[in-house]
Amino acid sequence: MQYALLLYDNEDxxxxxxxxxxxxxxxxxxxxxxxLRDAGAYxxxxxxxxxxxxxxxxxxxxxxxxxxxxxxxxxxQLGGFYIIEAKDLDAALDWAARCPSxxxxxxxxxxxxxxxxxA
Amino acid sequence: MKEARAIAExxxxxxxxxxxxxxxxxxxxxxxxxxxxxxxxxxxxxxWPERGVPDEPEAWLxxxxxxxxxxxxxxxxxxxxxxxxxxLIAEEAEAAMRGDRFPDERLKLLFVCAHPAIDSGVRTPLxxxxxxxxxxxxxxxxxxxxxxxxGQRLVRAKKKIRDAGLRFETPEPEHLAERLDAVLAAVxxxxxxxxEDADGADPRRAGLADEAIFLGRVIVQLLPEEPEALGxxxxxxxxxxxxxxxxxxxxxxxxxxxxxxxxxxxxxxxAETALIGAGRYGKPGRYQxxxxxxxxxxxxxxxxxxxxAAIVAxxxxxxxxxxxxxxxxxxxxxxxxxxxxEDALANLDALHGDPFADYQPYWAARAxxxxxxxxxDEARDAYTRAAGLSEDEAxxxxxxxxxAQLTIV
Numbered sequence: 001m002q003y004a005l006l007l008y009d010n011e012d013x014x015x016x017x018x019x020x021x022x023x024x025x026x027x028x029x030x031x032x033x034x035x036l037r038d039a040g041a042y043x044x045x046x047x048x049x050x051x052x053x054x055x056x057x058x059x060x061x062x063x064x065x066x067x068x069x070x071x072x073x074x075x076x077q078l079g080g081f082y083i084i085e086a087k088d089l090d091a092a093l094d095w096a097a098r099c100p101s102x103x104x105x106x107x108x109x110x111x112x113x114x115x116x117x118x119a
Numbered sequence: 120m121k122e123a124r125a126i127a128e129x130x131x132x133x134x135x136x137x138x139x140x141x142x143x144x145x146x147x148x149x150x151x152x153x154x155x156x157x158x159x160x161x162x163x164x165x166x167w168p169e170r171g172v173p174d175e176p177e178a179w180l181x182x183x184x185x186x187x188x189x190x191x192x193x194x195x196x197x198x199x200x201x202x203x204x205x206x207l208i209a210e211e212a213e214a215a216m217r218g219d220r221f222p223d224e225r226l227k228l229l230f231v232c233a234h235p236a237i238d239s240g241v242r243t244p245l246x247x248x249x250x251x252x253x254x255x256x257x258x259x260x261x262x263x264x265x266x267x268x269x270g271q272r273l274v275r276a277k278k279k280i281r282d283a284g285l286r287f288e289t290p291e292p293e294h295l296a297e298r299l300d301a302v303l304a305a306v307x308x309x310x311x312x313x314x315e316d317a318d319g320a321d322p323r324r325a326g327l328a329d330e331a332i333f334l335g336r337v338i339v340q341l342l343p344e345e346p347e348a349l350g351x352x353x354x355x356x357x358x359x360x361x362x363x364x365x366x367x368x369x370x371x372x373x374x375x376x377x378x379x380x381x382x383x384x385x386x387x388x389x390a391e392t393a394l395i396g397a398g399r400y401g402k403p404g405r406y407q408x409x410x411x412x413x414x415x416x417x418x419x420x421x422x423x424x425x426x427x428a429a430i431v432a433x434x435x436x437x438x439x440x441x442x443x444x445x446x447x448x449x450x451x452x453x454x455x456x457x458x459x460x461e462d463a464l465a466n467l468d469a470l471h472g473d474p475f476a477d478y479q480p481y482w483a484a485r486a487x488x489x490x491x492x493x494x495x496d497e498a499r500d501a502y503t504r505a506a507g508l509s510e511d512e513a514x515x516x517x518x519x520x521x522x523a524q525l526t527i528v
Contacts, residue, residue, distance in 0.1 A: 024519075028506065028512075031503045031504070031506035031507035032506075032507040034503045035503075035506075036507070038476070038507075089265075089268075090263070093264065094263065098507070100512070100515065104512075
């Protein structure tokens with residue numbers, strides 16, 4: 001069973017953090033990724049650039065509209081994700097609790113839907 | 120003020136637990152007993168911290184519960200079965216409460232919660248809810264499951280108690296040890312969950328260690344002749360005594376670097392008394408051994424004795440009595456502490472496979488032993504893995520710091 005860990009962090013806090021503090025967070029995520037890999041639970045994951053780099057894309061009446069900025073105007077923005085393999089929800093929750101983002105941000109844990117191959 | 124609140128809350132929990140146990144022992148319906156008392160318990164938690172604990176706390180709660188039941192029966196909110204049950208047993212209850220001491224049936228309720236027919240994963244949550252009145256949401260977050268699924272598990276367990284007609288009784292002597300073991304394990308699980316949250320920084324888990332010690336005291340009070348109950352209480356008190364020393368300015372402090380002036384001397388004294396009391400029965404067991412290990416750690420720090428060889432011997436005895444992943448890793452750490460790092464590593468090498476692959480204490484111990492042996496590359500890998508498996512931010516930072524120090528040397 002695969003689960004997505006969607007990491008929501010306060011971007012202001014990140015922007016104002018010192019280089020050492022940022023380095024600590026990155027180090028913690030690297031350790032976490034390593035632990036996931038060693039346990040065979042790692043499927044994938046990436047950090048995302050700042051939400052101000054986001055573009056909102058819509059197709060309306062045959063025309064593409066592109067706007068700047070994030071979709072939602074919130075302090076907590078999607079800052080990265082992991083996809084993990086876990087035997088059940090309890091095991092996935094254990095991994096979510098170990099994820100460094102759970103200490104300073106919020107994690108949305110969602111099961112990945114498996115679409116049958118013949119669908 | 121904070122203390123007055125804590126005293127009032129403890130009194131409310133004790134009375135609530137006694138009443139739920141007493142009612143459930145008569146009707147075998149834990150859920151109905153809780154429902155009947157929930158409103159009264161909430162009123163007590165509001166009123167008692169301000170107005171003080173009433174002289175007859177059980178009578179107070181019972182009177183409020185009855186009033187609320189009569190009200191809701193009038194408005195036909197509840198089905199009447201329990202209200203009429205309660206009316207029937209009200210006289211008996213009031214007579215009992217006028218007596219010197221309201222009969223304490225909490226032990227029977229604890230035995231029902233840890234009954235072999237109840238799924239072992241739900242025993243601790245069930246105790247926390249029925250005996251202490253903790254709500255499902257708080258229990259759920261402490262055990263890291265969703266509130267909805269914790270609620271379902273609790274409802275199912277209570278239905279089973281009712282439908283299977285589990286008997287509210289103290290087990291016969293020939294089954295007592297085994298059944299008590301299940302009760303103690305469930306209490307210790309509550310303590311362990313609270314303990315992972317070192318200094319109550321995590322509101323999800325705040326106070327669960329206190330609740331477990333409360334249950335430990337209830338068991339000792341009701342079964343004063345059981346050495347393992349005393350052993351468990353001693354074990355929890357030793358660990359709890361160090362709670363204020365485990366963090367300094369938010370940073371994790373390992374046991375051998377803790378400022379012992381921050382240890383709670385009263386709790387340690389109480390733990391020693393309990394452990395010595397348990398020893399008089401000459402029936403060692405898992406909890407007494409674990410408490411003795413904590414006692415040896417305390418003596419090493421407080422009195423400067425070298426207890427490292429004694430600790431290894433105690434772990435040997437513990438592994439022979441109650442083998443567990445924690446004890447196996449603890450023994451390796453004790454070997455390292457005694458300067459036997461090669462032996463410690465050989466021990467850890469022998470432990471591999473399923474429980475250890477994502478068992479944080481294993482990787483932390485392994486990293487430490489490898490660092491002691493000067494095997495820096497392997498130590499760095501193990502530190503990374505231990506840090507990645509940590510739930511606690513301070514522990515994670517501590518391990519990554521140790522790893523960084525290895526790089527410099």
